[in-house]
Amino acid sequence: MRLLHLKVTLPLSILGLLLAGCIGGSEGNEGQGGQAGGQQGNTLQRVQDRGTLNCGINDAVPGFGVVTPQGEYEGFDIDYCRAVAAAVLGDPNAVEFKPVTTEQRFTALQSGEIDVLIRNTTWTAERDGAEGATFLHTTFYDGQGMMVPADSDYRRLEDMDGTTICVLSGTTTELNLATAFRARNLEHEPLSFEDNETLQQAFQQGRCDGWTSDKSQLAGVRSSWPDNQGGPDALRILDEEFSKEPLGPVVRDGDSPWAQAIDWTVIATIQAEEFGITSENVEQMKGDQNEEIRRLLGEENFDSGLGLPDDFAVQVIQAVGNYGEIYDRNVGADSPLGLERGLNDLYTNGGLHYAPPYR
Amino acid sequence: MLRVVFQLVFLVLVVGVVLYLYSNVLRNLDRLGIGTSFGFLDESAGFSIANSDFDPSANLFAAILVGVQNTAIVSFAGIALATVIGVIVGVARLSTNWLVRRTAAGYVETLRNVPVLIIILFWYLAVILQLPPIQRAVDWGWLVLSNRGLVVVWLERTGDLAVFLAVLGAGAVLAAAVSVWRTRRFDATGQPHRRLLWAAGVLVAAVVLGFFAGGRPFGLSLPERGELGTEHGFLLSPEYGAILIGLTLYTSSHIAEIVRGSILAVPRGQTEAANALGLSPFARLRYVVLPQATRIMIPPLANQYLNLVKNSSLGVAIAYPEVTRVIRIAIGQQAPAPQSVLVLMLVYLCFSLGISLVTNLVNRRLALRER
Numbered sequence: 011m012r013l014l015h016l017k018v019t020l021p022l023s024i025l026g027l028l029l030a031g032c033i034g035g036s037e038g039n040e041g042q043g044g045q046a047g048g049q050q051g052n053t054l055q056r057v058q059d060r061g062t063l064n065c066g067i068n069d070a071v072p073g074f075g076v077v078t079p080q081g082e083y084e085g086f087d088i089d090y091c092r093a094v095a096a097a098v099l100g101d102p103n104a105v106e107f108k109p110v111t112t113e114q115r116f117t118a119l120q121s122g123e124i125d126v127l128i129r130n131t132t133w134t135a136e137r138d139g140a141e142g143a144t145f146l147h148t149t150f151y152d153g154q155g156m157m158v159p160a161d162s163d164y165r166r167l168e169d170m171d172g173t174t175i176c177v178l179s180g181t182t183t184e185l186n187l188a189t190a191f192r193a194r195n196l197e198h199e200p201l202s203f204e205d206n207e208t209l210q211q212a213f214q215q216g217r218c219d220g221w222t223s224d225k226s227q228l229a230g231v232r233s234s235w236p237d238n239q240g241g242p243d244a245l246r247i248l249d250e251e252f253s254k255e256p257l258g259p260v261v262r263d264g265d266s267p268w269a270q271a272i273d274w275t276v277i278a279t280i281q282a283e284e285f286g287i288t289s290e291n292v293e294q295m296k297g298d299q300n301e302e303i304r305r306l307l308g309e310e311n312f313d314s315g316l317g318l319p320d321d322f323a324v325q326v327i328q329a330v331g332n333y334g335e336i337y338d339r340n341v342g343a344d345s346p347l348g349l350e351r352g353l354n355d356l357y358t359n360g361g362l363h364y365a366p367p368y369r
Numbered sequence: 370m371l372r373v374v375f376q377l378v379f380l381v382l383v384v385g386v387v388l389y390l391y392s393n394v395l396r397n398l399d400r401l402g403i404g405t406s407f408g409f410l411d412e413s414a415g416f417s418i419a420n421s422d423f424d425p426s427a428n429l430f431a432a433i434l435v436g437v438q439n440t441a442i443v444s445f446a447g448i449a450l451a452t453v454i455g456v457i458v459g460v461a462r463l464s465t466n467w468l469v470r471r472t473a474a475g476y477v478e479t480l481r482n483v484p485v486l487i488i489i490l491f492w493y494l495a496v497i498l499q500l501p502p503i504q505r506a507v508d509w510g511w512l513v514l515s516n517r518g519l520v521v522v523w524l525e526r527t528g529d530l531a532v533f534l535a536v537l538g539a540g541a542v543l544a545a546a547v548s549v550w551r552t553r554r555f556d557a558t559g560q561p562h563r564r565l566l567w568a569a570g571v572l573v574a575a576v577v578l579g580f581f582a583g584g585r586p587f588g589l590s591l592p593e594r595g596e597l598g599t600e601h602g603f604l605l606s607p608e609y610g611a612i613l614i615g616l617t618l619y620t621s622s623h624i625a626e627i628v629r630g631s632i633l634a635v636p637r638g639q640t641e642a643a644n645a646l647g648l649s650p651f652a653r654l655r656y657v658v659l660p661q662a663t664r665i666m667i668p669p670l671a672n673q674y675l676n677l678v679k680n681s682s683l684g685v686a687i688a689y690p691e692v693t694r695v696i697r698i699a700i701g702q703q704a705p706a707p708q709s710v711l712v713l714m715l716v717y718l719c720f721s722l723g724i725s726l727v728t729n730l731v732n733r734r735l736a737l738r739e740r
Contacts, residue, residue: 112701136703140404172597174419174517179685179694184416185702188425191417199419199598201608201688202698208687211494216502217516217607219597 053125053261053268054098054317062104065091066124069109070206072230073341073349074130083107086340087128089330090149090259090276094126097275097322102329116141119262126272127260130224132182137260144269147276148258150341151353151362153251154186155225157232160246164220167194167250173219174199176209178227182253187222190252206231214239224255226341226349233346270316274368278323281306281365282332284356289331292324306368314368323368333363398707409704410712416698418690420606429699436695437716443609443691444678444720447616451677452670454617455624460654462629473625480622486683489615493687497607506594513592513599516607523603525590532583540575544568608689612681620677624670631666632658664735671728678720692716 057063067087068075075085092102110118110129119127120142130152131137133145156175158164164173167190177183179202191198201218203209210231213221221228225247232245259272282288285303287295296307305312308320319325330336337354338344355361398405414432417425423435461473480488498516501507506515511522548564555562580586592602635658643653682693696713700706 113697113706117706134703140705172595174598176688179698179701182702184698188415188417192425198417200417201419202690202694203688204685204697208490208494212498212688215498215516216504217498 053265054271057098057125057268061099062106063091063095063099063126064106064108064124065094066108066110066115066118066127066129067091068129069107071130071227072234073226073345073347074230075109084340086150086336087130089336089340090128091126093279093326093330093336094128094259094272094275096325096329097278097318098271100319100325102325116143119143119260122262125261125268128258130226130257131260132255132257134182142263143260144263144265145256146259146261146269147273148256148362149276150226150257152224152226152255152257153353154183154190154222154253154255155228155251156248157221157223157228157245158219158248160240160244162219162246164248166248167191167252168196170198170220171196172198174201174217175220175222176213176218177202178206178209178223179204182255183223186253225251226347229341229347229349233348267317271318274314274316274318275322275326277365277368278306278326279330279333279336280356280363281368282323282327283334283363284358284365287327287332288335289327289329292327296324302368312369404705405708407708407712409708412703414699415702418695419608419688420604420690429704432695432699433692433712433716436690436692439684439689440678440681440691440693440716440720443613443616443681443684443689446613447620447677447681448674450613450617451620451624451673454621456628458621458625459628459632462625463632477622477625480618481626483619485615485619485680486686488619489611489683489687492614493607493611497611500607503594503598504596506599508594511591513594513602515599517598518607519605519610520592520599520602521605522592523590523601524587525601526586527588528584528586530583530586533579533586536579536582537575540572540579543575544571547571606689608684608687611687612684612689612691615683616677616680619680620673623673623676627666627669627673628662631662634665635661664737667728667732667735671725671732674724674728675721678724679717682717 067083069077069083071085071087073085075083075087078084088107091105091107095105096102108118108124110124110127115127115129115131116137118124127143128149130150131145132152133148137143138145156164156167156170158170164170170191175187175198177187177200184200184202187198187200201212203212209221212218221231223231228247232242232247235242235245259276261269261272282292285295285300285306287303287307292307295303296309298304301310304310306323308322308324312320331339333356334342337351341347341349342351351359351361353362355363357364395405410430410433411428413426414423414429415425416432417423418432418435421435421439423432458473458476461469462477464470464473500514500516503515503517506513506517513520545568548568551562551564551567554560555564590601590603593600639657639661640653643657648657681691684691685694685697688694693713696704696709700709
């Protein structure tokens with residue numbers, strides 16, 4: 011009995027030590043994070059002191075964040091990282107891109123490893139409330155959709171009773187899928203994969219009947235569908251959207267100046283599109299007769315108190331362009347994804363993007 | 370006396386450090402506004418799980434249990450298969466037949482030197498997914514094979530099982546009695562006892578009798594192929610197949626080496642003595658070498674079993690809904706990561722301690738008792 015006792019307690023105590031080690035390790039990180047949390051509300055100051063912005067991103071979503079063959083980051087989310095750097099530091103290249111996984115992202119934010127998270131993260135109550143994060147102005151209104159082979163009979167979700175659905179794990183996707191099918195009284199088998207490549211293989215081989223993800227991601231997959239599999243035309247994305255996925259920047263709780271700086275960077279790109287200011291004409295627009303345009307571009311004697319340079323909007327627009335330019339270049343008409351503006355159009359065109367007045 | 374004092378001081382130190390770290394974590398999490406309660410386990414899960422009738426409105430704890438169940442199924446099937454294959458290959462590596470010996474060596478060397486994840490992905494992507502799609506499945510009536518899984522004929526309950534189970538229970542008691550009777554007879558007369566054969570015969574008779582006496586309480590469930598999948602029958606999903614094959618092949622190659630080493634560790638004199646007694650090669654292995662080798666191989670085998678259970682977490686790569694997969698889904702959904710990972714660690718700890726306990730008991734039973 012003694013022997014057994016020893017054999018049980020020994021591994022237990024070793025585990026205890028290991029656990030302690032892990033926690034000790036994370037405590038080390040807290041040391042850095044301590045600055046973040048301890049002196050609250052100074053991320054803006056710290057970023058300006060440091061001279062670079064640590065931006066948490068995804069590096070594997072076509073259109074939103076990918077690494078090019080030249081080793082550059084590009085995409086919709088990447089452009090917003092650059093926009094923030096341009097607004098706060100006056101240099102769109104002063105960004106340290108930090109790819110983070112779905113599991114890491116909030117921890118990375120809380121620990122101070124990244125200053126802002128711009129990584130297709132859906133704004134939900136629980137994340138806003140329980141993750142110690144604050145969600146800012148939505149940059150992209152996404153929704154979960156379903157992609158099926160073009161030669162299948164599936165036209166609507168109702169046609170898909172009893173199907174097997176491939177899901178990329180790690181977001182609210184499984185939850186929305188189950189909710190959508192249950193609401194329609196349909197059965198389904200979810201197969202949730204860890205990485206896109208394995209999922210794509212399974213889908214190509216007919217292991218599953220549908221592939222569900224955010225529509226923006228599905229469009230990305232569809233646009234790069236291999237030619238020997240029939241190219242993009244072999245796939246069809248159903249019209250239905252069965253979730254609301256507002257995506258936008260996320261910062262730590264309790265840091266209003268920093269949150270406001272990023273919010274108004276995003277707003278500036280939207281306002282610029284509304285005013286017709288583009289990266290091409292921004293210099294001429296400085297002399298525009300419209301007082302509001304001149305105020306946005308820092309030509310009027312106006313201090314918003316946001317702690318941003320007077321010409322932050324000019325810096326942003328010169329660096330990445332207005333909202334429409336960012337959209338078209340990365341995910342819209344000028345990109346392989348070819349997404350419609352849809353909900354992401356200006357409110358004047360029937361979309362949801364509406365900028366509060368800059369005055 | 371000094372030793373006791375030293376032990377006490379050490380204990381106080383360890384407890385103190387652990388408490389300090391724990392309170393530090395709690396304080397920091399609290400400062401960052403991250404909750405530390407385990408209440409999330411009681412919230413409704415919201416997602417479904419493949420190949421189970423898990424109801425999404427049930428709580429997360431129930432979902433994790435389904436995951437634990439899947440981990441247990443693949444682990445125990447893997448342990449059983451890997452042990453059988455491992456023993457056969459390990460013995461074959463010591464065969465006097467050149468071809469058998471070399472084949473076994475090739476098996477071990479190729480599998481042992483490849484990461485288990487690669488083996489699993491290979492079987493999933495390059496073998497199982499390449500099977501015909503469900504529309505063109507191999508359909509033999511009692512077996513349907515496609516890349517949506519292997520479905521074979523199975524039993525289904527059609528009536529009350531009470532009578533059947535009663536007859537079966539009586540049969541089991543009778544079988545045990547027969548076995549004892551054969552053993553006694555063997556002791557008394559020296560006739561071959563064949564007690565296993567006798568007991569099995571009694572059990573089969575009980576099953577047949579119970580089946581008819583109970584009014585045929587179960588019947589055959591033949592797979593029925595549809596457009597999207599197969600109904601009825603017994604389904605082995607592609608994901609389950611791939612992870613089971615991967616774990617079995619990988620672990621069996623390690624077990625084969627353990628078996629070979631253990632057999633070689635049995636003193637040569639034992640084999641020679643068995644030969645001198647005129648035992649056949651099989652009898653020599655069965656009665657002289659393996660029983661002694663078993664004693665040597667139990668501890669390293671236990672290690673392999675633990676590895677197999679832990680490696681089953683690689684099911685995440687191919688959508689097998691084992692416990693790591695379920696908890697990762699939960700984390701992506703709404704569950705707080707630190708607590709969820711803690712739960713996950715606890716699950717594997719329980720599996721490992723359980724296996725350690727069983728193998729330790731077996732080890733103690735088999736250990737040489739010095740008198």
